[in-house]
Amino acid sequence: MTDKHILVIGTGSVGKRHARNLHELGCSISCVDPRNDRLTEAIDQEGMKLLGSYSSLQEALMHSSYDGAVVASPPVYHVQQSVECLRKNIPVLLEKPVAPNLQDAELLEAEVKDSDAQLLLGYTWRWWPSLLRIKEMLDRGVVGKLLHVTYVMSAHLADWHPWERYQDFFMSNQEQGGGALLDESHWIDQMLWVLGGGPLEVMGRVEKISSLQISSDDNVDILATYSNNIRVSLHLDLFGRPHEKSIKFVGEEGTIVWKVDEILVGKSMDDEWEKESFSSDRNDMFMSVAQEFLAIVNGDTLPSCTIHDGVQVLRIIEAVRRSSATGATVKLRPM
Numbered sequence: 001m002t003d004k005h006i007l008v009i010g011t012g013s014v015g016k017r018h019a020r021n022l023h024e025l026g027c028s029i030s031c032v033d034p035r036n037d038r039l040t041e042a043i044d045q046e047g048m049k050l051l052g053s054y055s056s057l058q059e060a061l062m063h064s065s066y067d068g069a070v071v072a073s074p075p076v077y078h079v080q081q082s083v084e085c086l087r088k089n090i091p092v093l094l095e096k097p098v099a100p101n102l103q104d105a106e107l108l109e110a111e112v113k114d115s116d117a118q119l120l121l122g123y124t125w126r127w128w129p130s131l132l133r134i135k136e137m138l139d140r141g142v143v144g145k146l147l148h149v150t151y152v153m154s155a156h157l158a159d160w161h162p163w164e165r166y167q168d169f170f171m172s173n174q175e176q177g178g179g180a181l182l183d184e185s186h187w188i189d190q191m192l193w194v195l196g197g198g199p200l201e202v203m204g205r206v207e208k209i210s211s212l213q214i215s216s217d218d219n220v221d222i223l224a225t226y227s228n229n230i231r232v233s234l235h236l237d238l239f240g241r242p243h244e245k246s247i248k249f250v251g252e253e254g255t256i257v258w259k260v261d262e263i264l265v266g267k268s269m270d271d272e273w274e275k276e277s278f279s280s281d282r283n284d285m286f287m288s289v290a291q292e293f294l295a296i297v298n299g300d301t302l303p304s305c306t307i308h309d310g311v312q313v314l315r316i317i318e319a320v321r322r323s324s325a326t327g328a329t330v331k332l333r334p335m
């Protein structure tokens with residue numbers, strides 16, 4: 001248990017979750033959201049007592065001091081709000097993506113370097129038990145040398161937040177940092193994390209092809225080429241039903257398939273698979289992130305997912321955008 005005071009900035013879906021988890025871990029919580037209904041929802045969570053609730057970060061920083069801050073607002077505010085906290089020496093747990101563009105992400109990276117406070121980046125799928133297991137299996141070379149990887153994330157936007165019109169959700173709005181490429185960049189982070197290093201070049205298309213009423217992109221296809229002959233295909237969309245999250249790793253000695261709660265390994269030509277099932281709750285990974293953040297706040301550990309990792313994801317995103325705009329393959333500097 002801890003007696004830390006944590007400021008949660010943005011009390012929408014994930015902000016309320018972080019507030020709940022950190023409260024359960026013994027923290028006192030204050031919240032910021034320009035929407036009064038969202039602050040009320042944060043207060044109304046079972047067993048929750050807020051120390052303070054504010055409509056702006058400036059107001060929150062004026063009224064109290066904090067041991068840590070969680071930035072869970074739409075991506076367009078991430079850099080500015082993280083900078084304001086770091087300049088007051090407040091450690092930050094920043095939700096992904098770092099920013100809507102590479103330039104802003106690099107500004108934050110420079111701030112973090114100059115700050116005594118740490119920043120933990122919330123590409124939370126790194127804490128997902130079945131994905132941790134995948135990383136361990138690949139590190140062990142379970143299917144030999146990898147040759148091809150396929151990532152799919154397909155989920156209709158109208159199903160994400162059933163309590164609101166999808167048109168009102170920041171995801172629909174390009175200027176707020178919405179869209180499949182930025183939001184589903186979990187898979188780009190995964191690719192960089194599990195394969196190590198980065199691709200030599202990428203080709204990609206970033207488009208709006210469905211009839212969803214949004215200004216952001218809803219369809220992304222990326223082909224990334226690694227120097228050691230690994231090819232990676234990523235498909236991200238905001239219109240698929242039923243929803244799908246899957247990864248397929250094809251190696252020289254077989255195939256690993258990840259399907260959220262199960263991992264399949266096949267090594268023969270027939271449809272024969274060894275299966276491992278996982279029963280973890282989605283909140284478990286957010287709880288693990290909260291625990292790591294508190295260890296950082298206590299000075300016991302350093303962030304395992306860093307601002308630099310987030311900048312690398314944005315380098316890929318910018319390269320994919322360039323490829324989509326020009327139709328050309330874009331080469332990348334070594335990561």
Ligand SMILES: NC(=O)c1ccc[n+]([C@@H]2O[C@H](COP(=O)([O-])OP(=O)(O)OC[C@H]3O[C@@H](n4cnc5c(N)ncnc54)[C@H](O)[C@@H]3O)[C@@H](O)[C@H]2O)c1
Nearest residue numbers: 010011012013014015033035038072073074075095096124
């Ligand atoms: N790690 C994960 O798995 C995961 C899951 C969901 C969301 N996220 C990320 O968390 C962030 C928020 O997503 P969400 O689904 O909770 O969105 P949301 O729309 O439910 O919540 C965002 C909240 O921020 C508030 N807000 C708007 N402007 C603000 C400002 N200037 N200052 C403070 N708050 C402001 C909104 O009123 C809203 O309540 C996004 O970056 C998203 O990508 C990460």
